Structures are given as structure tokens and as C-alpha cells.
Amino acid sequence: MNELNWIIAFSVVGLTPMAWLLPGRWQLPTVSVLTAGFMLVASPLSALSLLLTASLSYGLFRLKSLTPAWRVVLSISQSVLVWIIFKSEWPMHQGWQTTVGVPLGLSYYTFRQIHYAIERYKQTLPVHDFADYLTYLFFLPTLLIGPINRFPDFYRDSRRRRWDAVLFSTGLERILYGYAKIVLIGNMLLTNKLAHIIYTLQPNHPSLASYLSLIRFATNAYIQFAGFSDVAIGLSLLIGIRVPENFESPFLASNLNEFWKRYHISLSSWCRDYVFTPLLSLTRQPVLATLGAMLVLGLWHEWSSQYLVWGALQGLGVLIWHRFKRPSGEAKTAQPAWHSNVMHGLGVLITFHYFCLTCLVIQKNNWQAVGQTLTQLFAR
Template structure:
């Protein structure tokens, strides 16, 4: 059976996160705006800094296109309506506000999926911030004098394109205690250099240019199906973690620490551990606002894990392939949970290095297989790829 998997590295525009939009840091505007923003930031009084950050983010949106500006403006206007005043019925306004954010994001995802709408810079990430603001802070922002800080939080230039997704309270604290520190600045520049090396050298040159240019073919159907998925995963990790390194370093130049987003995810020893290492801030958002509420109401881990991973999948893209990806990971998380909870020897096995190595290998293969669902054009192509990969396990079919 012929495999229709992508070549090594896969496409650039992976999903709604928008790696193409994050390439702003590789453009002339991005490279010049960072030192200018840092210089102005430390020259201005602290009270003006949130407004400068908001202005910097707005300039990036204008650079992305007026469609992005319009979509962001509509969302910010809705947040101003919901979170600005101190409403007499806060619970009702909170429900209305969350419904509005959900409707806007679903409409955006539907337009992308069905009408080929280009991804707006950072819109998927600001939607998570908007949900967090409404769910945890409610109204009264204008009355409390937090308008500038909130705008700076939503439009924070370092994390605008691809995160990490920082909580509002943590952002306010970092903004208040921001001080110029030469050692921190040196570490920030080093971190940004690491990020650029990942994006430009490893993902851009090694995978996308060299390996894709070779158009490697082993002549073995299974390897020709497996290797592109491995290359796709490496490319995906190097690009997203690289851009997050740039964002974390850029924020540190402003005296602000933002949370880590990746922590050696391919070293995870089980699937739960993987999701504590991969896209950490988005995983934590999904845990806090989807998984825990579902688990509290249903008391069913399977339902909560499936629901949270489906939401995470459809957050990336409103499509059948990402729905299948969410179901795949949700079922995997449930199996890992049941194994640890109901198998009496599970804890004892973890003491053995051989079992830990096997668990790591099994987790890695599970993650690589899931890339077949997101690296291909549709579910038909994904099933064809998976059929080749599982053919050796089916007697008489390979």
C-alpha cells in the first residue's frame, strides 16, 4: 500500500497557532522593533510602559494585516464591554462574556477550515487569555485602573504570536517588579540565540531545506511512512520551542519572566508526563478550564481526558483530523491513568530502568503515530499512512 505521508519536516503552516505569523521575528520589522522597544521601555516611566507594550503589539498586528487588526479589535471591544464596568449581575455577564469569546473563536476556526481564511497573528492565544480574564477576573478593570496593564497583557509583543500564555496576575507582578539586570539581559540574549538556531538552522535549514531537498526514499514502505512523521515532529518542536525561546528572551530584556513552554517533551516517560512538557502553558490552560471542571462534574477521568483533548485539538484546527487527534490523545491519557490506578504492579515496575526505558520508547512512538493525523491533508491520508505503519502487526497484510 502506498503511503501518502508528507516528506520530512511537513508543512510550515501547521495549525491555528500560526508558525507563519510567528516568523515576524525573522523579518526586518521584527528584528528592528525588538531593540527599539527595549530602549524605549527602559526610558519611559513605569506607568507608561504597559501602554508602550500595547502599542508595540498593535504595530505587529498592523504588520500582519488589517484583517488581524479588525478581528483583534472586535475581541478587545467585547472584553472592554464585559470586563470594564462593575456589573450588578457578574455571574450572568461572565457567562455572556465566555459565550461571546467561544462564538467568535469558533466562527474564526470555521472560516479558516471551510473558506481558507488565513490565520490571524496570535488570535488563538489571545482567545485563551480572554477566557482566562473573564473566568477569573470578571468586571471592574476600568474602575480599578488596570486598563493599561490589561491591554499590555493582551498585546504583549514577545508572546503575542505563539505564546507562552501567561496568567494576568503573574504578568502584573512581573511588570511591577521589572528592573534592568545585566546578567538577566545576557541570559536573555543567549536564550534568543538558542531560539534562532532552532528555527533557522535546525528546522529551517537542516529539516526543511536539506532533508526535504534530498527527498529521501529508503525503498521500504514502513520506513518511508515512519521517517516523515519523525521529521515532522522534530520540525514542529524546533520551530515552536525556538520561537518560544525568542519570546522568553525578549521578555527577559524587558525585565519580565514568562513561563516555560517546552521541557524536553520527547524525553517523557508516559503520556501524562509528555503533556507536562509539551506546550506547557496551553496544556495548563486546558487542564484548569476544561479537564478539572469536567472531572469535578462527571467524576469520570475518561470523559474529562477525552473532552479536554478534543477541545485542545479543535483549538488547533476545526477539522476531523484534529478531532481524531484529540480522541487519540484523550484515550491514551485515560489508558495511562487506568494502568497506574488499577494495576498493582505498575508502581513496582517504575523502579526498573528497563521498564522506564520501555515506557519512554512506547510514549515516543505513541506521539509520533499521532503526527500522522496532523501532518496529512485529511483523515483518508492519515488512515493510509497508519495502515502502512501497522501492517507488520496484521498477518498476511504486509
């Protein structure tokens, strides 16, 4: 069994009964303790790393000797430092990560901790204690496969949760749909069947094969990730916690700006709230703020030059759209319905292909392979 199967099995068989059958105040803390136990068995490094960074990010705010600004700076710094150490390109090339390993769910909980530190600094969080914070972080359904849910929402749901049969059945349905996406569409159709077609096309139609390979990679990444998110949302619903949606048909977006409001919503909204808005407030430079947000969005996946370029390309796409979009105040000229439908369809096609093309830089292992594929793609 792979990790996802273990998470599903443990959540359904272990966590869900505890979340409803134990006395009220023991329910969610028990879920957290079982999650910690699960992590200790699966990856002790992951459990220790999460416990250490969580303790520091909470404990630093208890230090009376520090000013609030220092508390938030140190809290964010320690989370980011651990994230960079384990996610950066450098140790990977040294073979360090292969021997020590990478903590599971590191990118997700690092961004949760940064969100917590900033909101705590802004004093927008509800009154809570360390146990509430640990319950938020040690929540297995979202810990390893996202989305990057927010503390106030989780805290509110943890206080209001009541047994609801409809919510429970919706959760089961989401798990089934998520698993169907991963196994049937992602693994069977895109990874196996389409890959076989691409392989047979390669000798005689290399351009078409490269094009299909490009489409396959981007759509497979989306389907797999959307499936994981469905499973996470479904498992959370079994425990009575509502987790925000992470995808809303992104490939139907007619521009890249809209695309990033529908693709990995929890990450893009995190980047908007904690990178774009502060940068815009500080610099009054929308171009800089957009690029900064998209670079962080890229680096969240992996601290490498390829994801840096990928993020920059996403930012560039958003900026190009902003440059040429119709100004919001400008009156629309009378156009027949078919015209706007065609323009919308064109926008959807261009956005989809732009995203797929940018994914080439993360699909290939090195820049030479990217160049080769581009040459093959546009060869006559």
C-alpha cells in the first residue's frame, strides 16, 4: 500500500470512530495524538520536525522579552529555514535528502505556520491554547496532502462540529470521487493509456507526440492533485471539519489570472494574502507584487531553479493579461453573443496551452531536455 492508502485506511478505521465515539472534549485531541503516532511510525523525522517547528512558532509568541515584530520574524524564520533546508536543490544534489529524507507534508505545514504567525501578530486569531494549535497542525486528512487550510476556519469548525449524516455521506462520496480521479483518470487513462499512444506516435509523428506528452503531464498533475484534495476534503468531512475547496475547474478559465483563482486555490490565496498584498502595500508596484507572489507560489513546490522559472512564467502570463485586458471602467461595445463566446473559448484554449507549455520546465529534469522538447514540438 502507498501513503495515500494508509492515510485513508487509518483515517476511516482509526480517526473517524475516535472523532465521534469518545467524550466531546477528547475527540479532536485524540485525533491529533493518533496522527502524531501515525507519523512517528511512518516517518519519525516528519513527526519530530512538525512538533519542533510548531512548538517554536507557538512558543516564540509567549516570550515576553521579545517585541511583537521580533516574535513574528523569528517564528516565520524558523519555519522557513527548516523548509529551505529540506526542500532546496543544494542538499538534494549532495545526496543528503536521500539519506535523511524529507519530512512529510513539510510545504503544507510550513505555510500554515507562517499564516498562523502573521495572523497572530495582527491579533486576528480567536482565543486559543497550544493544544488547539497542535490539533490544527496534527490533522492527518490535510496534513500530508493539503489544502493549506486556515486556523480560524479550522478552530470554528472544531468548536461547532456536530454529527451530521448528510455531511458524513458527502465525505464518503468525495473520497470515492477523489480515488476514481487518481486511479481511473490519472493512473489508468493519462499515465498508462495515453502514454502508450504517445510512445507509438513518437517515431513517425514526434511533434504530435511531444504535444500530447505536454498535455498529458499538465492534465495528469491536475487530476492527481485534485483527486488528493477530494480525498482530503472527504476525510475531513468524516470527522466533521469542512476544508476549503482547492480546485474549481481551472482548465475552463479564460485567462491566467482567473486560472490561478481556480487552481490550487488554498496556495494561490495564501500567496495573495501573505505575499502579493504586503508587497503591493509596501512598494505600490503591482508588477513586483505579482511576480513576487508567483515566484513564492513556484518555490513552494520545490526550492529549485526550474520551479523559480515556472513561477516567473506564471507571473509573466498574469502580467501580460493585465496589460492587454479591457479596462474595468470601459463600456462594452455591442458585440453579438457568438463573438463573446468565441473570444471566451479562445481565451480558454490559450490559457490551457500556456499553462501546459510552462509545465515543460518542471516536467524535464534539465534545461537541455527542455530545449530538445521545444525544438521537437515546433519542428516541421
